[in-house]
Amino acid sequence: MTRMAEPQSFPPSEGASVLDIVHRCWGFDSLRPLQSEAIAAALEGRDSLVVLPTGGGKSLCYQAPPLVSGGTDVVVSPLISLMKDQVDSLRGVGYPAAALHGNLTADERGDIERGLREGRFRLLMVAPERLLQNGFLQRLERVGIRRFVIDEAHCISHWGHDFRPEYRQLSVLRQRFPRASLHAFTATATARVREDIVEQLHFRQPVVLVGRFDRPNLVYRVVPLVDRYQQTLEVLRRHAGEAAIVYCLSRNDTETMAGFLQQSGVKAAYYHAGMEAADRRKTQEAFAREQIDVVVATVAFGMGIDRSNVRCVLHACLPKSIEHYQQETGRAGRDGLEAECVLLYTAADAMRWESLFRKSAKNAEEPAEVIASRLQHLREMQGYASVAACRHKLLAEYFGQAYENPGCGACDACLGEIEGIEDSTVIAQKILSCVARVEERFGVGYVADVLLGADTEMIRRCRHQRLSTYALLKDHTKKEVQSWIYQLIEQRLLGRTEGDYPVLQLNEQSWAVMRGQLAVRLVRPKKGRRERTRYEELSWEGADRGLFDRLRQWRRGIAEQRGLPPFVILHDSVLQELSILRPSRLDTLREVRGMGEKRTADFAPELIALIGEYCRQHDLPCDVMRPSVPRQGEPRPERRSSQARLAAFRLFSQRQSIERVAEAIERARGTTVEYLGQYIAEQRPERIDAWVDEPTYRRVAAATATSGDGRLKPIFDQLGGEVPYDMIRLVVTHLKQAGPP
Ligand code: ADP
Ligand code: ZN
Secondary structure, three states, X not given: OOOOOOHHHOOOOOOOOHHHHHHHHHOOOOOOOOHHHHHHHHHHOOOEEEEXXXXXXXXXXXXXXXXXXXXXXXXXXXXXXXXXXXXXXXXXXXXXXXXXXXXXOHHHHHHHHHHHHHXXXXXXXXXXXXXXXXXXXXXXXXXXXXXXXXXXXXXXXXXXXXXXXXXXXXHHHHHHOOOOEEEEEEOOOOHHHHHHHHHHOOOOOOEEEEOOOOOOOEEEEEEEOOOHHHHHHXXXXXXXXXXXXXXOOXXXXXXXXXHHHHHOOOOEEEEOOOOOHHHHHHHHHHHHOOOOOEEEEOOOOOOOOOOOOEEEEEEOOOOXXXXXXXXXXXXXXXXXXXXXXXXXXXXXHHHHHHHHHHHHHHHHOOOHHHHHHHHHHHHHHHHXXXXXXXXXXXXXXXXXXXXXXXXXXXXXXXXXXXXEOOOHHHHHHHHHHHHHHOOOOOOHHHHHHHHHOOOOHHHHHHOHHHOOOOOOOOOOOHHHHHHHXXXXXXXXXXXXXXXXXXXXXXXXXXXHHHOOOOOOOOEEOOOOOOOOOHHHXXXXXXXXXXXXXXXXXXXXXXXXXXXXXXXXXXXXXXXXXXXXXXXXXXXXXXXXXXXXXXXXXXXXXXHHHHHHHHHHHHOOOOOOOOOOOOOOOOOOOOOOOOHHXXXXXXXXXXXXXXXXXXXXXXXXXXXHHHHHHHHHHHHXXXXXXXXXXXXXXXXXXXXXHHXXXXXXXXXXXXXXXXXXXXXXXXXXXXXXXXXXX
């Protein structure tokens, strides 16, 4: 028990290695892609720009360096709530950090300023406007700051989607602190935004690190919108008791939707920029503390929310750009566990955005480029929503990254969920002829009414109940018919005028459809249960959901006692790992990734008791060993459900080559082969000829039969050293699985 650290023993002794510190403090046993490069740049004092997707692990990149080097680093962050959560979470692992912002009392501020002078903190978080106050800069000069970190750095650029004027002034940092290095972090940056950051901050030969944008734990679905409310409810029902964010277009929309959800028994609240600050804070807090499950919000909600276990992000309305979409869906599954992103799509929403853009352009007299750029972003978003192709691929490629994986297994297109309507062409013909019959003088709602055979005053006045197309689609609902009309518009098989009273108009294509020269495909939301993705299956493999729920409950209690949001205490991914490994002893608890020394010291007695009792009650084995055997010199086996391993498993199931997989998961060949071995042992694929060719397999199998004792060396020797060890190991593993139990 000697290695158990007391809280005050942080920061650990200087000179310790990065990995050692990260392990002791956070309980992680490896660094993620680009984290070590980012940390190295910081320690070398080289300017850096790090672009990692949400959930990619940016914070560790700036939290770790000052623990290694000593001194206080300053982090500029745009939102108080973000700072507070981060500081609370750092304190939970015994990391000395503070946040300086407008919501502090004079006493609290005085204490932090004193701590700063005494060098008590490793990190000090500040809002840009506070940092830039002259007095404060002078005080920092006196302290001698070594590193400045600019979080959410895209806020500095006009080209970004979240420009903040106060960020522009950060350019003075270089002048005022010529010897300090600057480190910018962001999750969304197109090349242009990147250049802007580097230029604005006067970076000197920066290290630029751009991570992979793909988020393998997210499932993307685009569902044709028919009934906004019912469809939203349907999706949320799949996530009962879990956290979800529903995005709407307008403030009004959020209120109506939240009201509807509440009536349907969902613990929901709305959130938008028109609310009083106090009410907004209340909603944010209730969500963070798991008192409500669903927040219905405009885009205003998000940056301030760090709840890492959001399991669903639902766009009830089309976002206005792919950048927004990426940022908003980025809030799902930050803990690395699976999460679902659903977009309800209708072309009507794009039209709504367009008319909003035009209005705001008129009112604000915005230059033509601004509106052109907005429309361009909108078109790209529409393109994403209306094409039935792999969503992971579309998104990766939008951000300039190749996506090799031929089928992601985690989007509606790849899961085969897009359901066409059988008689699409006939339906389209009926709709189009109706537009012709009403002489192209009416809008969507009216045409739908005629097709449905509605009895309205307007229809009677126009005598449209006498039309041959009247009631042609009477077996359908109005929402369905409208959805189809918008799908026709989307596919440019039907036109629609602009202005306040848009009417439907036929074009060349419409006539081609009516003449039967052009087939049409209309889609509908798929009914029935959603498949679990491979990712989800793998990450929950061996986990006990009941124990997971109990642990969540326990965590909620601790969080309440401490007045903190539960995710600040421990992430869901840690609870998941606890429910897989079920440690009943201190040494096995220490193995759990994400615990760290301080948390182990804090929670060991309670966790061990809780888990032990649960396992006794349910007759479950405790202290489950990780399946992978550590190689020599490796301190700890990889976490059972680590992201890379999961990604590798998914690719192996598609029979991708070792080289391909190694590249995709950014791991060495050796690690990849080790994963493949685990994959073969656990998933028992029938054949492994994708990795070991038939003749080699047969040779190894024959040699194994004669050598018998299971050691690899005799087999290797018997084959004259012609077959490498890792191939032999794969075959032996496979043979074991195939043999009698
Ligand atoms: P970002 O700021 O890029 O959105 P975070 O810093 O919030 O991402 O990290 C996302 C999640 O990943 C957190 O749960 C964090 O604890 C976890 N994490 C970060 N680095 C590692 C690591 N090296 N190993 C395991 N988990 C990590
Ligand atoms: Zn896909």
